[in-house]
Amino acid sequence: MTSTVCEKTGTRGDGRDPLANWPRPPAGGWTADDLDRLPDEGPNGEPDFFKHVELVDGALVFMSPQKRFHESVIYGLRTALNSQAPHHLKAVTQMDLVLGEKQRPCPDVVVIDAEAAKDRSRTSYKPDEVHLVIEVVSPESRFRDREVKPKLYAEAGIPHFWLVEDKGGDPVIHVYQLDPVTRSYMVTGIHHDRLKTGEPFDIDLVLTCLPD
Structure with missing residues (x-):
């Protein structure tokens, strides 16, 4: 069965919060050095989730699949x-x-x-x-x-x-x-x-x- 995301609560149809394990920014925000310490997997175990991410003005920017x-x-x-x-x-x-x-x-x-x-x-x-x-x-x-x-x-x-x-x-x-x-x-x-x-x-x- 396909899981859905509940708009009001931010949880999936199976009750899991998709952002529960999201890495929280350190005090003062992300820095360039932090990108070398990001986890290998995403918040729900997605492989290579942080493989293509940039830091622009202290914000993490995730790159979409390329054409x-x-x-x-x-x-x-x-x-x-x-x-x-x-x-x-x-x-x-x-x-x-x-x-x-x-x-x-x-x-x-x-x-x-x-x-x-x-x-x-x-x-x-x-x-x-x-x-x-x-x-x-x-x-x-x-x-x-x-x-x-x-x-x-x-x-x-x-x-x-x-x-x-x-x-x-x-x-x-x-x-x-x-x-x-x-x-x-x-x-x-x-x-x-x-x-x-x-x-x-x-x-x-x-x-x-x-x-x-």
Whole structure:
């Protein structure tokens, strides 16, 4: 029999409270370090419940299941960037960035120092190890990807940011570069079919033929 959730009491049809075992925030709220101490299972034993969670302004943000477009673009960009990156840089996917005590977002793709990528025990990276951050916009994260996260990345001093939009199933990439004076991003181009740039290294991508 399928359990239902009672709207007034917050309990399921079988009498169980779905939030009974929910981890309570510590005094002062969640911090970046707390994400390394979250339990493996959810409040009702769900496996990997906290596997895809970010910390934005001290709040836990759970990421919805991704669409095939999202997964394909992430894989394609990581593969293509690594095929062109110099030996001292490495593209990785869905690794946290610790930007402050209350900020630990998880970008879709980041280009980091290759030396930092060698440590397989790392769960996060620092801004001074990051050269490029890429966010692939999805419906549920549109506001965070377009408005919230770029400001966090810019304030942290990350020099390059790409925002990928879905235009009829094809990626369109908005490329931004940091203005070190204002600590804000300035758009340098919007790329539909091909992205060619010299920053943060020589990159030439045919966006309609990314690895899949």
